[in-house]
Amino acid sequence: MKEEQKHLDTLQDIKQIMDRSSRFISLSGLSGIAAGLCALGAVSYVWPLWNISLGSSIEESNPVLLILDSQQKARLLVTGITCFISAFIFAVIFTWFRTKKTYASLWNSTVRRLVINTGIPFVAGAILVVYLMNWNLTGLIAPVCLIFYGLALLSGSKYTVSEIRWLGISELLLGLLTLQFLQYGIIAWGIGFGLLHIIYGALMWWKYERA
Amino acid sequence: MKNPIEQLNKVFDSRVRLGIMSAVMVNDEVNFNELKELIQVTDGNLASHLKTLEENGYLLVKKGFIGRKTNTTYAITKSGEKAFKAHIDALEKMIKGLH
Numbered sequence: 386m387k388e389e390q391k392h393l394d395t396l397q398d399i400k401q402i403m404d405r406s407s408r409f410i411s412l413s414g415l416s417g418i419a420a421g422l423c424a425l426g427a428v429s430y431v432w433p434l435w436n437i438s439l440g441s442s443i444e445e446s447n448p449v450l451l452i453l454d455s456q457q458k459a460r461l462l463v464t465g466i467t468c469f470i471s472a473f474i475f476a477v478i479f480t481w482f483r484t485k486k487t488y489a490s491l492w493n494s495t496v497r498r499l500v501i502n503t504g505i506p507f508v509a510g511a512i513l514v515v516y517l518m519n520w521n522l523t524g525l526i527a528p529v530c531l532i533f534y535g536l537a538l539l540s541g542s543k544y545t546v547s548e549i550r551w552l553g554i555s556e557l558l559l560g561l562l563t564l565q566f567l568q569y570g571i572i573a574w575g576i577g578f579g580l581l582h583i584i585y586g587a588l589m590w591w592k593y594e595r596a
Numbered sequence: 597m598k599n600p601i602e603q604l605n606k607v608f609d610s611r612v613r614l615g616i617m618s619a620v621m622v623n624d625e626v627n628f629n630e631l632k633e634l635i636q637v638t639d640g641n642l643a644s645h646l647k648t649l650e651e652n653g654y655l656l657v658k659k660g661f662i663g664r665k666t667n668t669t670y671a672i673t674k675s676g677e678k679a680f681k682a683h684i685d686a687l688e689k690m691i692k693g694l695h
Contacts, residue, residue, distance in 0.1 A: 392687045395614065399684070402618035406626065406634050493630055494623070 409495045409545045412476075413483040414594055417586020419475035424578035427468035428571060431461055449567060451523035458518055461526075465514075468578075483594065495544055503541030506533055527570030531560030531577045546593075552585045603686035605679055607652050612637055612645045617680045620655065620672040627669045646670065654679060 404410070434457055453461065477491075484491050510533025517525050535557030542550035556577050563573040608614050615635040619626050626634075632642055649655045654676030658669045672680070 389691055392691050396684070396687055396691075398611065399614060399618045402615050402634060403622045406619040406630070407622045488633070488636075490633060493633075494627070 407495060407544070408547075409489075409493075409499050411480055411484045411487050411489045412545055412549075412589075413479035414586040414588070414590030414592075415479040416472075416476035417582045417589060419479065419586075420472035421579045421582030421584075421586060423468050423472040423475070424582060425575060427464045428575040428579060431464050432571065434461065449522050449524040452521045453518075453523060461518065462515070499541050499544040502544060503537045506537040506540055509533065510537065524567040524570060527574040528560045528563040528567070530574060531556050531563060533560075534577070535560055546589070548585070548589060552581060555581055603682065603689070605683040605686075607648065607654070608680070608683045610645065611635075612641065613649060616642075616645060616649060616670070617654070617672070617676065620670055621677065621680060625658070625669040625671045627667055631670070649676070652676075652679075 434453065481491055490496075510529060513533070514526050514529055517523070517529060535553045535555070538549050538553030538556060542553055559573055559577045559581070563570055566573070608617065612635055616631060619631060619634055628642070628646075631646075632639065635642065637645075646655065646657075650657055654673055656671045656673050658671070660667045660669065
Protein backbone atom coordinates (compact mmCIF):
# COMPACT_ATOMS: atom_id res chain seq x y z
CA MET A 386 0.00 0.00 0.00
CA LYS A 387 2.82 2.36 0.90
CA GLU A 388 4.64 1.45 -2.29
CA GLU A 389 1.55 2.17 -4.34
CA GLN A 390 1.14 5.59 -2.76
CA LYS A 391 4.76 6.41 -3.58
CA HIS A 392 4.25 5.67 -7.27
CA LEU A 393 0.99 7.57 -7.35
CA ASP A 394 2.73 10.57 -5.80
CA THR A 395 5.46 10.34 -8.43
CA LEU A 396 2.91 10.34 -11.25
CA GLN A 397 1.13 13.24 -9.60
CA ASP A 398 4.43 15.17 -9.45
CA ILE A 399 5.10 14.49 -13.13
CA LYS A 400 1.63 15.65 -14.12
CA GLN A 401 1.94 18.79 -12.03
CA ILE A 402 5.30 19.79 -13.47
CA MET A 403 4.13 19.14 -17.02
CA ASP A 404 1.17 21.40 -16.37
CA ARG A 405 3.06 24.13 -14.58
CA SER A 406 5.85 24.22 -17.15
CA SER A 407 3.57 24.55 -20.15
CA ARG A 408 0.73 26.67 -18.80
CA PHE A 409 0.69 30.04 -17.10
CA ILE A 410 -1.76 29.34 -14.32
CA SER A 411 -1.32 32.44 -12.18
CA LEU A 412 -3.77 34.49 -14.21
CA SER A 413 -5.92 36.11 -11.54
CA GLY A 414 -9.71 35.92 -11.61
CA LEU A 415 -9.79 39.48 -10.33
CA SER A 416 -8.34 40.64 -13.65
CA GLY A 417 -11.39 39.14 -15.34
CA ILE A 418 -13.70 41.08 -13.05
CA ALA A 419 -11.73 44.30 -13.63
CA ALA A 420 -11.85 43.80 -17.42
CA GLY A 421 -15.60 43.28 -17.21
CA LEU A 422 -16.08 46.50 -15.27
CA CYS A 423 -13.91 48.42 -17.77
CA ALA A 424 -16.06 47.07 -20.61
CA LEU A 425 -19.31 48.05 -18.88
CA GLY A 426 -17.87 51.53 -18.36
CA ALA A 427 -17.00 51.73 -22.06
CA VAL A 428 -20.50 50.61 -23.08
CA SER A 429 -22.17 53.24 -20.93
CA TYR A 430 -19.90 55.90 -22.43
CA VAL A 431 -20.64 55.09 -26.11
CA TRP A 432 -24.26 54.12 -25.49
CA PRO A 433 -25.66 57.42 -26.90
CA LEU A 434 -24.06 56.65 -30.29
CA TRP A 435 -26.09 53.48 -30.58
CA ASN A 436 -29.12 54.77 -28.84
CA ILE A 437 -29.95 57.16 -31.66
CA SER A 438 -30.07 54.28 -34.10
CA LEU A 439 -31.68 51.59 -31.96
CA GLY A 440 -35.06 50.77 -33.43
CA SER A 441 -34.97 53.39 -36.18
CA SER A 442 -36.29 52.33 -39.59
CA ILE A 443 -32.97 52.84 -41.43
CA GLU A 444 -31.44 50.38 -39.00
CA GLU A 445 -33.89 47.66 -39.87
CA SER A 446 -33.40 47.91 -43.62
CA ASN A 447 -29.65 47.64 -43.31
CA PRO A 448 -28.46 47.19 -39.75
CA VAL A 449 -24.82 46.97 -40.85
CA LEU A 450 -24.74 50.54 -42.08
CA LEU A 451 -24.54 53.20 -39.42
CA ILE A 452 -22.80 56.34 -40.48
CA LEU A 453 -20.98 58.11 -37.68
CA ASP A 454 -19.29 61.48 -38.11
CA SER A 455 -15.57 61.70 -37.50
CA GLN A 456 -16.07 62.95 -33.95
CA GLN A 457 -18.24 59.98 -33.10
CA LYS A 458 -15.74 57.61 -34.70
CA ALA A 459 -12.94 59.13 -32.66
CA ARG A 460 -15.00 58.70 -29.52
CA LEU A 461 -15.61 55.05 -30.32
CA LEU A 462 -11.97 54.39 -31.09
CA VAL A 463 -10.59 56.21 -28.05
CA THR A 464 -13.09 54.44 -25.78
CA GLY A 465 -12.11 51.05 -27.18
CA ILE A 466 -8.39 51.69 -26.79
CA THR A 467 -8.77 53.16 -23.29
CA CYS A 468 -10.93 50.21 -22.26
CA PHE A 469 -8.36 47.72 -23.53
CA ILE A 470 -5.38 49.47 -21.95
CA SER A 471 -7.01 49.84 -18.55
CA ALA A 472 -8.23 46.22 -18.57
CA PHE A 473 -4.72 45.12 -19.54
CA ILE A 474 -3.08 47.13 -16.76
CA PHE A 475 -5.52 45.74 -14.17
CA ALA A 476 -4.84 42.21 -15.46
CA VAL A 477 -1.10 42.66 -15.06
CA ILE A 478 -1.43 44.16 -11.57
CA PHE A 479 -3.75 41.46 -10.17
CA THR A 480 -1.74 38.70 -11.83
CA TRP A 481 1.47 40.20 -10.46
CA PHE A 482 0.02 40.05 -6.93
CA ARG A 483 -0.88 36.44 -7.51
CA THR A 484 2.56 35.45 -8.81
CA LYS A 485 3.95 36.83 -5.53
CA LYS A 486 1.90 34.18 -3.72
CA THR A 487 2.51 31.31 -6.13
CA TYR A 488 6.23 32.07 -6.61
CA ALA A 489 5.75 32.09 -10.36
CA SER A 490 7.38 34.68 -12.56
CA LEU A 491 5.37 37.23 -14.51
CA TRP A 492 7.48 36.84 -17.63
CA ASN A 493 8.84 33.53 -18.94
CA SER A 494 8.60 31.48 -22.10
CA THR A 495 5.09 30.23 -21.20
CA VAL A 496 3.80 33.77 -20.75
CA ARG A 497 5.49 34.76 -24.00
CA ARG A 498 3.74 31.95 -25.86
CA LEU A 499 0.44 32.90 -24.22
CA VAL A 500 0.83 36.53 -25.30
CA ILE A 501 1.86 35.66 -28.87
CA ASN A 502 -0.89 33.11 -29.44
CA THR A 503 -3.60 35.32 -27.99
CA GLY A 504 -2.14 38.40 -29.63
CA ILE A 505 -2.18 37.27 -33.27
CA PRO A 506 -5.96 36.78 -33.67
CA PHE A 507 -6.55 39.75 -31.37
CA VAL A 508 -4.48 42.17 -33.45
CA ALA A 509 -6.01 40.85 -36.68
CA GLY A 510 -9.47 41.49 -35.22
CA ALA A 511 -8.50 44.97 -34.07
CA ILE A 512 -7.26 45.91 -37.55
CA LEU A 513 -10.44 44.57 -39.12
CA VAL A 514 -12.56 46.60 -36.69
CA VAL A 515 -10.75 49.83 -37.60
CA TYR A 516 -11.47 49.16 -41.30
CA LEU A 517 -15.11 48.32 -40.61
CA MET A 518 -15.46 51.67 -38.90
CA ASN A 519 -13.80 53.48 -41.81
CA TRP A 520 -16.18 51.84 -44.25
CA ASN A 521 -19.16 52.78 -42.04
CA LEU A 522 -19.93 49.11 -41.44
CA THR A 523 -20.43 50.10 -37.82
CA GLY A 524 -23.05 47.44 -37.18
CA LEU A 525 -20.49 44.69 -37.69
CA ILE A 526 -18.04 46.00 -35.11
CA ALA A 527 -19.58 44.33 -32.05
CA PRO A 528 -19.93 40.81 -33.50
CA VAL A 529 -16.46 40.99 -35.10
CA CYS A 530 -14.93 42.05 -31.76
CA LEU A 531 -16.62 39.13 -30.01
CA ILE A 532 -15.74 36.54 -32.67
CA PHE A 533 -12.07 37.50 -32.90
CA TYR A 534 -11.73 37.82 -29.14
CA GLY A 535 -13.24 34.36 -28.75
CA LEU A 536 -10.77 32.95 -31.28
CA ALA A 537 -7.89 34.74 -29.55
CA LEU A 538 -8.83 33.15 -26.22
CA LEU A 539 -9.19 29.73 -27.83
CA SER A 540 -5.77 30.05 -29.38
CA GLY A 541 -4.19 31.14 -26.09
CA SER A 542 -6.04 28.64 -23.91
CA LYS A 543 -3.41 25.96 -24.48
CA TYR A 544 -0.93 28.06 -22.52
CA THR A 545 -3.00 29.05 -19.52
CA VAL A 546 -5.81 27.82 -17.26
CA SER A 547 -8.04 25.50 -19.28
CA GLU A 548 -11.20 27.37 -18.27
CA ILE A 549 -10.19 30.18 -20.67
CA ARG A 550 -11.24 27.82 -23.45
CA TRP A 551 -14.85 27.97 -22.28
CA LEU A 552 -14.78 31.73 -22.05
CA GLY A 553 -13.44 31.80 -25.63
CA ILE A 554 -16.17 29.49 -26.92
CA SER A 555 -18.85 31.57 -25.16
CA GLU A 556 -17.54 34.81 -26.71
CA LEU A 557 -17.39 33.18 -30.13
CA LEU A 558 -20.96 31.84 -29.95
CA LEU A 559 -22.26 35.15 -28.66
CA GLY A 560 -20.52 36.94 -31.55
CA LEU A 561 -22.03 34.59 -34.12
CA LEU A 562 -25.46 34.98 -32.55
CA THR A 563 -25.10 38.77 -32.68
CA LEU A 564 -24.83 38.59 -36.49
CA GLN A 565 -28.53 37.77 -36.46
CA PHE A 566 -29.41 40.71 -34.18
CA LEU A 567 -27.06 43.45 -35.35
CA GLN A 568 -29.07 46.33 -33.95
CA TYR A 569 -28.42 44.96 -30.46
CA GLY A 570 -24.67 44.79 -31.08
CA ILE A 571 -23.77 47.17 -28.30
CA ILE A 572 -25.77 45.11 -25.80
CA ALA A 573 -24.09 41.91 -26.97
CA TRP A 574 -20.70 43.61 -26.67
CA GLY A 575 -21.58 44.58 -23.09
CA ILE A 576 -22.65 41.02 -22.30
CA GLY A 577 -19.55 39.47 -23.89
CA PHE A 578 -16.86 41.80 -22.62
CA GLY A 579 -18.61 42.90 -19.45
CA LEU A 580 -20.85 40.22 -18.02
CA LEU A 581 -18.99 37.13 -19.25
CA HIS A 582 -15.67 38.49 -17.96
CA ILE A 583 -17.17 39.23 -14.55
CA ILE A 584 -18.79 35.79 -14.31
CA TYR A 585 -15.60 34.07 -15.47
CA GLY A 586 -13.39 36.12 -13.14
CA ALA A 587 -15.65 35.51 -10.15
CA LEU A 588 -15.77 31.75 -10.81
CA MET A 589 -11.99 31.56 -11.17
CA TRP A 590 -11.44 33.58 -8.05
CA TRP A 591 -13.86 31.38 -6.14
CA LYS A 592 -12.24 28.21 -7.42
CA TYR A 593 -8.52 29.02 -7.08
CA GLU A 594 -7.86 32.16 -5.05
CA ARG A 595 -10.44 32.29 -2.28
CA ALA A 596 -8.21 30.76 0.39
CA MET B 597 6.30 -12.29 -17.02
CA LYS B 598 8.93 -9.64 -16.47
CA ASN B 599 8.94 -7.98 -13.10
CA PRO B 600 7.91 -4.35 -13.61
CA ILE B 601 10.40 -3.18 -10.99
CA GLU B 602 13.17 -4.09 -13.44
CA GLN B 603 11.59 -1.85 -16.00
CA LEU B 604 11.81 1.18 -13.73
CA ASN B 605 14.66 3.35 -14.92
CA LYS B 606 17.30 3.87 -12.23
CA VAL B 607 18.29 7.21 -13.79
CA PHE B 608 14.83 8.57 -13.00
CA ASP B 609 15.03 7.56 -9.36
CA SER B 610 15.21 11.19 -8.23
CA ARG B 611 12.58 13.84 -7.84
CA VAL B 612 14.75 16.47 -9.53
CA ARG B 613 15.50 14.33 -12.59
CA LEU B 614 11.85 13.37 -12.95
CA GLY B 615 10.96 17.04 -12.75
CA ILE B 616 13.45 17.97 -15.46
CA MET B 617 12.21 15.20 -17.75
CA SER B 618 8.55 16.16 -17.19
CA ALA B 619 9.31 19.74 -18.16
CA VAL B 620 11.30 18.99 -21.32
CA MET B 621 8.70 16.40 -22.33
CA VAL B 622 5.97 19.02 -22.87
CA ASN B 623 8.10 21.98 -24.00
CA ASP B 624 10.27 22.40 -27.09
CA GLU B 625 13.01 23.76 -24.85
CA VAL B 626 13.37 24.95 -21.28
CA ASN B 627 16.16 27.11 -19.88
CA PHE B 628 18.08 26.71 -16.65
CA ASN B 629 16.26 29.40 -14.69
CA GLU B 630 12.84 28.11 -15.68
CA LEU B 631 13.80 24.64 -14.48
CA LYS B 632 15.13 26.08 -11.24
CA GLU B 633 11.89 27.93 -10.63
CA LEU B 634 9.78 24.92 -11.56
CA ILE B 635 11.54 22.33 -9.43
CA GLN B 636 12.72 24.65 -6.64
CA VAL B 637 16.29 23.42 -6.25
CA THR B 638 19.67 25.08 -5.87
CA ASP B 639 21.85 25.82 -8.91
CA GLY B 640 24.47 23.21 -8.05
CA ASN B 641 21.96 20.47 -7.39
CA LEU B 642 20.09 21.16 -10.63
CA ALA B 643 23.31 21.35 -12.67
CA SER B 644 24.54 17.96 -11.43
CA HIS B 645 21.23 16.26 -12.25
CA LEU B 646 21.18 17.90 -15.69
CA LYS B 647 24.67 16.56 -16.29
CA THR B 648 23.62 13.01 -15.42
CA LEU B 649 20.69 13.19 -17.81
CA GLU B 650 22.87 14.65 -20.53
CA GLU B 651 25.47 11.91 -20.07
CA ASN B 652 22.74 9.31 -20.43
CA GLY B 653 21.81 10.84 -23.77
CA TYR B 654 18.37 11.95 -22.61
CA LEU B 655 18.95 15.68 -22.89
CA LEU B 656 20.14 17.94 -25.66
CA VAL B 657 22.01 20.97 -24.31
CA LYS B 658 22.16 24.19 -26.29
CA LYS B 659 24.36 26.99 -25.05
CA GLY B 660 23.40 30.43 -26.24
CA PHE B 661 23.44 34.07 -25.26
CA ILE B 662 20.79 36.65 -24.51
CA GLY B 663 22.79 39.85 -24.78
CA ARG B 664 25.87 39.06 -22.76
CA LYS B 665 24.25 36.63 -20.35
CA THR B 666 24.56 32.94 -21.08
CA ASN B 667 21.31 31.19 -21.73
CA THR B 668 21.51 27.40 -21.68
CA THR B 669 18.43 25.61 -22.90
CA TYR B 670 17.55 21.96 -22.63
CA ALA B 671 15.49 19.78 -24.93
CA ILE B 672 14.57 16.11 -24.81
CA THR B 673 16.22 13.61 -27.16
CA LYS B 674 14.41 10.76 -28.93
CA SER B 675 15.95 8.20 -26.57
CA GLY B 676 15.07 10.39 -23.58
CA GLU B 677 11.46 10.46 -24.69
CA LYS B 678 11.42 6.70 -25.12
CA ALA B 679 13.05 6.06 -21.74
CA PHE B 680 10.70 8.44 -19.93
CA LYS B 681 7.59 6.90 -21.50
CA ALA B 682 8.81 3.41 -20.59
CA HIS B 683 9.38 4.59 -17.02
CA ILE B 684 5.86 5.95 -16.72
CA ASP B 685 4.43 2.77 -18.21
CA ALA B 686 6.35 0.75 -15.62
CA LEU B 687 5.04 2.96 -12.81
CA GLU B 688 1.53 2.46 -14.10
CA LYS B 689 1.94 -1.31 -14.29
CA MET B 690 3.24 -1.42 -10.75
CA ILE B 691 0.26 0.49 -9.43
CA LYS B 692 -2.12 -1.80 -11.29
CA GLY B 693 -0.19 -4.91 -10.20
CA LEU B 694 -0.46 -3.96 -6.55
CA HIS B 695 -4.26 -4.01 -6.55
